[in-house]
Amino acid sequence: MKPKILTVDDSKTIRLIVTKAFKTFDCDVFEAANGVEGLAVASREQPDVIILDLTMPIMDGAEMLSKLKTHPDLRNIPVIMLTAEAGRENVLKIAKLGVRDYLIKPFKEELIVERVGRVIDLKPKGETTVRNRRFDDPLNLLVVDDKPAIIDQIKSGFGETTWTTHGRSQTGEAVDYCSQQLPDLILVSLSLPDSGGFTLFQMLKASSKTKNVPVFGLSVKTAADEQARAQQAGFQGVITKPIDFEELKSKIARALHLDTSYKYFEQREGVLVLKLPATFTTNVANEVTHHLRNKVAEAVDAGLDRMVLDLSQLKAADVSVIKLGLSAMQLCQDLSLKHRVIGSEAVSKECRNYEESKDWHFVASFEEAVAAFKQG
Numbered sequence: 001m002k003p004k005i006l007t008v009d010d011s012k013t014i015r016l017i018v019t020k021a022f023k024t025f026d027c028d029v030f031e032a033a034n035g036v037e038g039l040a041v042a043s044r045e046q047p048d049v050i051i052l053d054l055t056m057p058i059m060d061g062a063e064m065l066s067k068l069k070t071h072p073d074l075r076n077i078p079v080i081m082l083t084a085e086a087g088r089e090n091v092l093k094i095a096k097l098g099v100r101d102y103l104i105k106p107f108k109e110e111l112i113v114e115r116v117g118r119v120i121d122l123k124p125k126g127e128t129t130v131r132n133r134r135f136d137d138p139l140n141l142l143v144v145d146d147k148p149a150i151i152d153q154i155k156s157g158f159g160e161t162t163w164t165t166h167g168r169s170q171t172g173e174a175v176d177y178c179s180q181q182l183p184d185l186i187l188v189s190l191s192l193p194d195s196g197g198f199t200l201f202q203m204l205k206a207s208s209k210t211k212n213v214p215v216f217g218l219s220v221k222t223a224a225d226e227q228a229r230a231q232q233a234g235f236q237g238v239i240t241k242p243i244d245f246e247e248l249k250s251k252i253a254r255a256l257h258l259d260t261s262y263k264y265f266e267q268r269e270g271v272l273v274l275k276l277p278a279t280f281t282t283n284v285a286n287e288v289t290h291h292l293r294n295k296v297a298e299a300v301d302a303g304l305d306r307m308v309l310d311l312s313q314l315k316a317a318d319v320s321v322i323k324l325g326l327s328a329m330q331l332c333q334d335l336s337l338k339h340r341v342i343g344s345e346a347v348s349k350e351c352r353n354y355e356e357s358k359d360w361h362f363v364a365s366f367e368e369a370v371a372a373f374k375q376g
Helices: 012-021 035-045 061-069 088-096 109-117 149-156 169-180 193-206 224-233 245-255 282-301 320-336 345-352 365-376
Strands: 003-008 027-033 049-053 079-083 101-104 139-142 165-170 185-189 216-219 237-241 266-267 271-275 306-310 338-342
Touching: 003 035, 003 266, 012 027, 012 109, 027 035, 027 149, 035 049, 049 061, 049 109, 049 169, 049 224, 061 079, 101 109, 101 320, 139 149, 139 169, 139 237, 139 282, 149 165, 165 169, 169 185, 169 193, 185 193, 193 216, 193 224, 216 224, 216 245, 224 237, 237 245, 245 282, 271 282, 282 320, 306 320, 320 338, 320 345
Parallel strands: 003 027, 003 049, 049 079, 079 101, 139 165, 139 185, 185 216, 216 237, 271 306, 306 338
Antiparallel strands: 266 271
């Protein structure tokens, strides 16, 4: 999956400069004209880095950054701030906001490429690409923690995956391991003695071999200072203890651009089927939303003109299900796809209690959906 860059600036000229700067690289650039639009695009696209102007109408960069930092799915996205003021006081103000880097306007294209290149791996277009890895592909994970119980807990938490977890208790041991075998992702305790976790992070990023390996910090929820320090240092994110493994798996999938769409989408008898699992969580909703637009577009491009939203595994339908369903139905309408919803009588009744979904076309099975499509 290509890296995603979001540029948020009220100046069309700046947005054009940013878009043009990355034209020769294999990445996707998204635009927004203010903080409100920026938050909407960030939520939808989950960019790998945001280039954010400080001064904008409607919602400025500082306010948008503040909202990003309080959003559980957006707070770890690296932000590069743009400002027209070069004064020391202004620079200190920006630094306190918790951004990854900043640039003074005007700037050259090469400079913005260089700064973004510190955060994501930019590859020129035309380079040979390999198949995107899937969530169920084998991964090699390294956990660096001086508490054996945490390492054992993480190994157990990933027990149902095809991922292999290796544990090391000291910085030196972790460096030795990386010199012999490159991990796909590293989890580092932020409470290692003598700031060992931060020292290790600096060593990893200074090495050409490991500089592009995502590194997450492990921290207890109450250790706000070390978490802020980790974000400022450039960690991919912070995982708080006790660990929510479903959330951690989701973050790892996002950091490594692992394809999870196969868990929810399939093409069957010329129909795109979106099937929600019985355990419908916020992480599931985010994963499905992340893939929804691309999967529907792919289906249309392949010649499909019908879609089924399968809620048959759900025992209940709450507002998050309704919200996701509305997004899917709206896409169907925008792209002229016929659509039906599969659900039990109980789920169908609950959905119709919401004004927005009372007109959904419910059927009892996939076969009924296909028959309904044929009838028009």
